[in-house]
C-alpha cells in the first residue's frame with residue numbers, strides 16, 4: 236500500500252482540482268494518510284493570491300519536507316506560476332508543476348524520493364475549453380459530503396490589483412457534458428451538496444450554454460438529489476433569473492450568494508477596474524433580499540487600495556453599514572508585482588490599513604449577529620458533515636454554521652433544524668427530523 240498526503244492552500248477552485256487529483260491517485264493505488272502512516276507522496280497545492288499566501292506556501296513546503304524526509308514531494312499551482320525560481324532553490328522538492336500542466340503530471344511521479352528536481356511547465360493556456368480537466372469517476376472518499384465541481388477556469392477582467400489572470404490565464408469553460416457526468420458520479424457516491432466553482436463562474440459559456448442553462452440542465456437531470464451552491468460570483472453576472480430559481484422551493488439552488496464588492500467608493504472601484512458602480516451593487520442586493528428574504532449574502536472587501544483616502548474609506552464603511560449582508564471577508568491591500576496597482580501612487584500606510592481592517596471586521600461581526608437574530612427560532616435544512624466535540628457540525632442552505640448535540644449519527648444527513656442559541660461564528664440547533 237502507498238500513502239499520500241495533500242495540502243491545499245487557497246480557493247475552492249484549488250480544492251476542486253485537489254479532489255480530482257486525489258481520485259486519480261486513488262485509482263493508482265494511493266491511500267490518504269493524515270499522519271497515521273508515513274506518506275510516500277506529498278502534494279502541496281499552492282496559492283499566490285496575496286503576498287501572505289506566498290509566505291504560507293513556503294512555510295508549508297518546508298514543514299512538509301521536514302516531516303516527510305523520505306516522501307516524494309510535488310509542488311503545484313499558482314505559486315509555481317508566480318515564482319518558480321524561489322521554489323527551485325528549496326532543497327527537498329522532487330517535482331514542480333505549473334498551472335498549465337496541473338492536470339497531467341501524474342505519469343511523472345516516480346513513487347519514491349528522487350535525487351534531482353524535475354520541472355513540468357507548459358507554454359500556452361488551452362484557450363477555449365478545459366479539456367485538460369476531464370471527469371474522473373469518484374471513489375467514495377470518507378468525509379466528502381460537499382463536492383466542489385470546477386466548471387470554469389481563468390479570468391478576462393484584469394482588475395488592477397489582481398494577479399489571477401496572469402497565473403490562471405484567460406476565461407475557459409468546461410464541457411457541460413463533463414460537468415453533468417461528474418455530478419452524476421458524485422451523487423451516486425453519496426454527495427448531497429454540489430458547489431459550482433471557478434475563477435469567474437458568471438462567465439460560464441460552453442457552446443451557447445451559460446450558468447443559468449447549466450443550472451437548469453442539472454435540475455432537469457438530477458432534480459433535488461443534491462443541493463446546488465454557487466461559489467463566489469461577480470455582481471455583473473447576476474440577474475433576476477438566479478433569484479427566481481432560488482425562490483422556487485423545488486429548485487435545488489440554495490439561497491446563498493457570495494458577491495465580491497471590494498469597495499463602496501465609485502472612485503476606488505474605477506481605479507480597481509471593477510466593472511460596476513456601487514449603486515448597481517446596492518440595487519441588486521436590495522432586490523435580492525426583497526425576492527428571497529432568507530438569503531445569506533456575503534462579500535469581499537479590499538481595504539487600503541492606493542488612493543483610498545480616509546474620506547473614501549468612510550464611503551465604503553457607510554455603504555456597507557446600510558447593506559443587508561451576512562458577513563464580509565476583509566482583505567488588506569498588498570501590492571502584487573506584475574499588476575497595474577503595484578505602481579499606483581498614494582499607497583496607504585500599513586498601520587492605517589490595519590485600522591480600517593479592524594473597523595470592518597467589527598462591522599462584519601455585527602452583521603453576522605443581526606443575521607443570526609433574524610434566523611433564531613426558524614427551521615432550516617442543515618447538511619451535517621462531521622462530529623466536533625460531541626456536536627454534529629453542518630451548514631444551513633443559507634450558510635449558517637450549525638452545531639447540534641445528537642445521539643444519532645448525522646454524518647451526511649440533511650435535517651430540518653430549529654435554530655436556537657447564537658454564538659460568535661455559529662448557532663446551536665435542535666434536529667426536528669431527517670429529510671434524507
Ligand code: SF4
Nearest residue numbers: 390392393394397399
Ligand atoms: S474578476 Fe477581477 S478579482 Fe476576480 S479573478 Fe478576475 S481579475 Fe481577479
